[in-house]
Amino acid sequence: xxxxxxxxxxxxxxxxxxxxxxxxxxxxxxxxxxxxxxxxxxxxxxxxxxxxxxxxxxxxxxxxxxxxxxxxxxxxxxxxxxxxxxxxxxxxxxxxxxxxxxxxxxxxxxxxxxxxxxxxxxxxxxxxxxxxxxxxxxxxxxxxxxxxxxxxxxxxxxxxxxxxxxxxxxxxxxxxxxxxxxxxxxxxxxxxxxxxxxxxxxxxxxxxxxxxxxxxxxxxxxxxxxxxxxxxxxxxxxxxxxxxxxxxxxxxxxxxxxxxxxxxxxxxxxxxxxxxxxxxxxxxxxxxxxxxxxxxxxxxxxxxxxxxxxxxxxxxxxxxxxxxxxxxxxxxxxxxxxxxxxxxxxxxxxxxxxxxxxxxxxxxxxxxxxxxxxxxxxxxxxxxxxxxxxxxxxxxxxxxxxxxxxxxxxxxxxxxxxxxxxxxxxxxxxxxxxxxxxxxxxxxxxxxxxxxxxxxxxxxxxxxxxxxxxxxxxxxxxxxxxxxxxxxxxxxxxxxxxxxxxxxxxxxxxxxxxxxxxxxxxxxxxxxxxxxxxxxxxxxxxxxxxxxxxxxxxxxxxxxxxxxxxxxxxxxxxxxxxxxxxxxxxxxxxxxxxxxxxxxxxxxxxxxxxxxxxxxxxxxxxxxxxxxxxxxxxxxxxxxxxxxxxxxxxxxxxxxxxx
Ligand code: ADP
Ligand code: MG
Numbered sequence: 092x093x094x095x096x097x098x099x100x101x102x103x104x105x106x107x108x109x110x111x112x113x114x115x116x117x118x119x120x121x122x123x124x125x126x127x128x129x130x131x132x133x134x135x136x137x138x139x140x141x142x143x144x145x146x147x148x149x150x151x152x153x154x155x156x157x158x159x160x161x162x163x164x165x166x167x168x169x170x171x172x173x174x175x176x177x178x179x180x181x182x183x184x185x186x187x188x189x190x191x192x193x194x195x196x197x198x199x200x201x202x203x204x205x206x207x208x209x210x211x212x213x214x215x216x217x218x219x220x221x222x223x224x225x226x227x228x229x230x231x232x233x234x235x236x237x238x239x240x241x242x243x244x245x246x247x248x249x250x251x252x253x254x255x256x257x258x259x260x261x262x263x264x265x266x267x268x269x270x271x272x273x274x275x276x277x278x279x280x281x282x283x284x285x286x287x288x289x290x291x292x293x294x295x296x297x298x299x300x301x302x303x304x305x306x307x308x309x310x311x312x313x314x315x316x317x318x319x320x321x322x323x324x325x326x327x328x329x330x331x332x333x334x335x336x337x338x339x340x341x342x343x344x345x346x347x348x349x350x351x352x353x354x355x356x357x358x359x360x361x362x363x364x365x366x367x368x369x370x371x372x373x374x375x376x377x378x379x380x381x382x383x384x385x386x387x388x389x390x391x392x393x394x395x396x397x398x399x400x401x402x403x404x405x406x407x408x409x410x411x412x413x414x415x416x417x418x419x420x421x422x423x424x425x426x427x428x429x430x431x432x433x434x435x436x437x438x439x440x441x442x443x444x445x446x447x448x449x450x451x452x453x454x455x456x457x458x459x460x461x462x463x464x465x466x467x468x469x470x471x472x473x474x475x476x477x478x479x480x481x482x483x484x485x486x487x488x489x490x491x492x493x494x495x496x497x498x499x500x501x502x503x504x505x506x507x508x509x510x511x512x513x514x515x516x517x518x519x520x521x522x523x524x525x526x527x528x529x530x531x532x533x534x535x536x537x538x539x540x541x542x543x544x545x546x547x548x549x550x551x552x553x554x555x556x557x558x559x560x561x562x563x564x565x566x567x568x569x570x571x572x573x574x575x576x577x578x579x580x581x582x583x584x585x586x587x588x589x590x591x592x593x594x595x596x597x598x599x600x601x602x603x604x605x606x607x608x609x610x611x612x613x614x615x616x617x618x619x620x621x622x623x624x625x626x627x628x629x630x631x632x633x634x635x636x637x638x639x640x641x642x643x644x645x646x647x648x649x650x651x652x653x654x655x656x657x658x659x660x661x662x663x664x665x666x667x668x669x670x671x672x673x674x675x676x677x678x679x680x681x682x683x684x685x686x687x688x689x690x691x692x693x694x695x696x697x698x699x700x701x702x703x704x705x706x707x708x709x710x711x712x713x714x715x716x717x718x719x720x721x722x723x724x725x726x727x728x729x730x731x732x733x734x735x736x737x738x739x740x741x742x743x744x745x746x747x748x749x750x
Contacts, residue, residue, distance in 0.1 A: 116227035129167035141165035299716040303729035321490035327360035328390030347520040365492035371518030373652025393466025400475035426451035429598025500688040528655035555633035560641040629657035639665035640674035
């Protein structure tokens, strides 16, 4: 083809024959039988055809507006097709043309479609490609004709079908792809020119399976490289520090925490460096587990580092770790953008620096900062970090053990794919004695009642969070929204004291605001979603989230996790600004359950994996055919195939990795 067409295809990310063969139709039209114009139904999308019998442009409003009308006749009735303000449409048609249209019928008198999709049937064209079959309709870009692309796919398929490499995935569980279980070559043909509409899904599943196999192979390869390169540092410890910590703690670990610690200890004693994901709902007590893991490393003479996504959270961990570990004689250091307590220097040759715990933000991974003798890396709220940052942190040591923690429950499909290279531990139990959290969804006009309710709770000695979404991405606007709100809120909640927290404050300012709130010198914390992660103030029992519809469900669940941390009953009030029925419906999921796992599954269905994985999660697989919301079975099947056939599988489907 010419360079111009090639450039247009490139815009669709079609650069190779393979790309073209895997270019997925947007929809299909059953053109084996056309509906006659006479029987078209109102408000239904349908495909029909007819001969152009008249056309013309009407202009109005002094020629600034126009409508182009094309009238088709198929012998049963007339169909008026209209395009508003697209006068150049006129150039595409001539009276006498045979035209296929797809669109919604707006009116029956006369029969009318606005802006239908159209194809003009050219005489002498390869009729069999476009008609008398289920016809693919492709995503296009401006200037690329549908019929040309369809013809190209057809010809390329004719030419290359035989050279599509069959991955040797051997006997596939038939139910995994549908009864037919096509070869990859057949699947590609079915994708474009299916015999029956049901074939499309069969083909998609087969191609998705190939993607999942490819991903699984890649995950295993990555793990193998990692394991071959490294002998694990012996970090199992001997309990001499953990024991006194557990005695001093003031509470007993839950059964789930104890079990997870056993799993971690087995890893730290194992032959290969640990790579473990610790998943536990908000408030399940991951921090103390991570402190025990750090102590295992320390008991064995190694240092540990804990990276958190915000300064507030790093400060909080620093405070906790100091109170837990300093009495045991363990050095605890902090490293954030705004505060450094020292440490992180290369020890002088021959000298012996005792192991320490380093806590910080991504400042820990900054170039000059050294983490000598690093045995264990812990990453808190890992969905806030990218894979790259995780790897950078690990490279601070020589194959240290890695524990990543998350409060976002991971739907099964993501667990097996995005997190497929990590072993999983789950804390599936909350510490006892937590007050219950009740959640309400309220329209914005009930706010005065909500304020009254909050004042009552504050009068009873409790504290509250009020959360505003980031109004726009830019930091400035975010600040404006919350700072503007501060005055209103102070009036609404007088005489109680309100303090403000947002991302633009400097580290020390943030810390002093948090200190006021923690010490109950301020009863209300007005904040952006900055407080989403980690913050732990058990006396705060009320959370009001405004414009809640702007947050993802998993994120709201995280925010809600800031309350319900003490013995008092807690209240989460979600106020929806726009209040469309869908928005309210979505928020109701939260009112109905506090089960983070169910919420995450719902979020995955509603908003796709990107939302759950976090913005920064580079390395998230980008599937053409695989669908993480539905393909659990296929993923399991892919893992089974790879386990059974191991490296004998050749794998052409690298498309999951993007380009
Ligand atoms: P998260 O898993 O969300 O990070 P945290 O580690 O912040 O949760 O713990 C939440 C709260 O629960 C903290 O105040 C912590 O001291 C407390 N906690 C943790 N484990 C227990 C336990 N076994 N019994 C009672 N309270 C606990
Ligand atoms: Mg936490």
